[in-house]
Amino acid sequence: MAQAIPIRKNSPLKASCHQCSLSNLCLPLAIEENDLERLEDIVQQGRIFNRGEHIFDQSTPFRSCFAVKSGSIKTSIITEGGEEQVTGFFMPGELVGLDSMSGETYACTAKALERTSVCEFPIEKLEELTGKMPELQHHMYHLMSQEIQNSHQLAMLLSKNTAEERIAALLLSLSSRFQRRRLSPTNFSLPMARNDIANFLGLAVETVSRVFTRFQNQGLIRARGREVELLDVEALQTVTREFSRQGCQ
Amino acid sequence: MAQAIPIRKNSPLKASCHQCSLSNLCLPLAIEENDLERLEDIVQQGRIFNRGEHIFDQSTPFRSCFAVKSGSIKTSIITEGGEEQVTGFFMPGELVGLDSMSGETYACTAKALERTSVCEFPIEKLEELTGKMPELQHHMYHLMSQEIQNSHQLAMLLSKNTAEERIAALLLSLSSRFQRRRLSPTNFSLPMARNDIANFLGLAVETVSRVFTRFQNQGLIRARGREVELLDVEALQTVTREFSRQGCQ
DNA sequence: CGTCCAAATTGATCCATATCAATCTCGTAC
DNA sequence: GTACGAGATTGATATGGATCAATTTGGACG
Numbered sequence A, B: 001m002a003q004a005i006p007i008r009k010n011s012p013l014k015a016s017c018h019q020c021s022l023s024n025l026c027l028p029l030a031i032e033e034n035d036l037e038r039l040e041d042i043v044q045q046g047r048i049f050n051r052g053e054h055i056f057d058q059s060t061p062f063r064s065c066f067a068v069k070s071g072s073i074k075t076s077i078i079t080e081g082g083e084e085q086v087t088g089f090f091m092p093g094e095l096v097g098l099d100s101m102s103g104e105t106y107a108c109t110a111k112a113l114e115r116t117s118v119c120e121f122p123i124e125k126l127e128e129l130t131g132k133m134p135e136l137q138h139h140m141y142h143l144m145s146q147e148i149q150n151s152h153q154l155a156m157l158l159s160k161n162t163a164e165e166r167i168a169a170l171l172l173s174l175s176s177r178f179q180r181r182r183l184s185p186t187n188f189s190l191p192m193a194r195n196d197i198a199n200f201l202g203l204a205v206e207t208v209s210r211v212f213t214r215f216q217n218q219g220l221i222r223a224r225g226r227e228v229e230l231l232d233v234e235a236l237q238t239v240t241r242e243f244s245r246q247g248c249q
Numbered sequence C: 001c002g003t004c005c006a007a008a009t010t011g012a013t014c015c016a017t018a019t020c021a022a023t024c025t026c027g028t029a030c
Numbered sequence D: 001g002t003a004c005g006a007g008a009t010t011g012a013t014a015t016g017g018a019t020c021a022a023t024t025t026g027g028a029c030g
Helices: A033-042 A123-132 A134-160 A163-180 A194-201 A205-217 A233-239 B033-042 B123-132 B134-160 B163-180 B194-201 B205-217 B233-239
Strands: A044-049 A054-056 A064-070 A073-078 A084-090 A109-112 A116-122 A187-189 A221-224 A227-230 B044-049 B054-056 B064-070 B073-078 B084-090 B109-112 B116-122 B187-189 B221-224 B227-230
Touching (some): A084 B134, A123 B134, A163 A187, A163 A205, B084 B194, B134 B163
Antiparallel strands (some): A044 A116, A064 A116, A187 A227, B044 B116, B187 B227, B221 B227
């Protein structure tokens, strides 16, 4: 299988947001034809990261935001003590790095959970562009605001909800994000390990494991390793009193 | 004391960010003289709210962000079930409403914790202005990014830290925010009730109370009702492994 | 100055989840 | 195919903080 796939003639090195199936999810929401071209001018498309590789970490000077094209990314803060706090999971169509726009270096570390490709938006050029394009500026505010809300919802989940509620909420969040990408909302593969789930939700791994089996015994889900099937979405929604991470957009 | 204070002749009804002692804290950071005037044109200054009054709530259509001039504000999310989750406390120089820039209505409810005056920034005009003023736009991104980080720090505190650590962190956060306003960082009055602290930090009121007395017995603080004196800041910092809410800016 | 009510404190008990410990599973490399 | 190790599961026990209950404090108001 050493045969390389031939590169298409005239395949542009620069981005082509036009053809991107995620174009309505990430940045170029609802902007004009020639506006889209301006965005294409500044984006660096198609960087690939393998599982476990860092897109950036807390010591990296902040230069760019990244939109996930395929794969998935985990962001986390590492404390001086070396403890990790997972702050989010990012799926295709979502924008990573918005929390870093107020410092010299990134505010967190971003790691590819699987083979992942991203579009890079250099922040200086992006700011320049949003200054000229009110729609795009508005969209940036929208995305950042959404990110604040997500984080508030997470805080709420952590401070008020039980282990079962937190995990149900996460499953439903993932479900709706898969659905938005026109993938099955009931049958998907978790991109992250149990450990990451536990850390994100402020639980011990053992607790996550136990809740998964409990849900399984109750007929709410079917889970084998990272493969998950939601058997009773309604019931899961009942378990979750609150929380709906809408992700990016 | 029925005598009204006479209104100064020519006292402008519109804002005067020039004279505002908070001008380097809230929006008009590092902008030019005539830029500041443009900001003054859009801001509605001097609205006063009494203790307990709502600046806005979740059913209010989103129109404006608010900068705290004096007093303090509590923001919280009310769930369908009527549960409250306090999402933040805002002090003079800080901007409220950034989490609401992605919906038709406000994402939370804002309540004055004491007699509070605010400056109102109508969002449409503000967006228009940031489109023309790159510095101001940059500052908005900065503020929103900071807000995301604050919220991540809170999530971290809630998921990883003990009751003592959370309360020490809050006290130190308030301390540094008082200091930024050139007030005493060791001797201040808490604007919020124990209940609000408990809710914000994901604890029961009783626990907050107990930790306060424990800190007092250990000689870390002196507290009588809402009056607090930090006696050993170093020790409090040791208690807090993490977390530093920088507030706005 | 005393009354009243909300807020705060203190004490006793209980429980959800962490922690510790022991397998088990499965993907990967040899 | 077998061996290995990381990740996941399951079981037993400990504990921090919630909850329930009872005072106490303090501020607003007549």
